Amino acid sequence: MVDRPTAVLLTVSASVLVVTMLLAVSWALGHVISTPYLPLEWMVARHGVAIAIDFGLCGLLAWRRVMAEGDKR
Template sequence: MLLGFFLGDPVELLGAAVLTVGMWLVGWALWRRSREAADRVGRVLLTVSASVLAVTMLLALSWALGHVVGTPNLPLEWMVATHGLANAVGFALCGLLAWQRVKEKVG
């Protein structure tokens, strides 16, 4: 996606699509791992982390698509408030807390 800022919107869309697919694969792996977590809290945290990725990466993809084909998309300030904040809290924080619980149960 970074190259898209220098090479144009179509490259940014391609980068967003590649990143979205990659993050959906991460979400899928987290979701699969959540079913194997030893405790309920760990399962919930991993499920939240995985689910947030599915939604926030759709926002990123729609934002990049909006720049290429002109579909309606959120302004940058709203992307920061939704995509950015949800990824920080829902994906990263919940994921880190979940992995800490998994580590404590195993170790």
């Protein structure tokens, strides 16, 4: 069982991954079936930063917290 801050970090990391992948699919479909899609500059700025910071950093911090808790046992 993980503590509350670790659970929040894991939840944020997982949620951001789902949202950003939906954005990526939306962008790709826009090129294939001619539906409106977000500009590439917007995708780089938002999608890339969200993956790097929200998914990557929150996931890494949660993983480190879980490992630190395992070392205490």
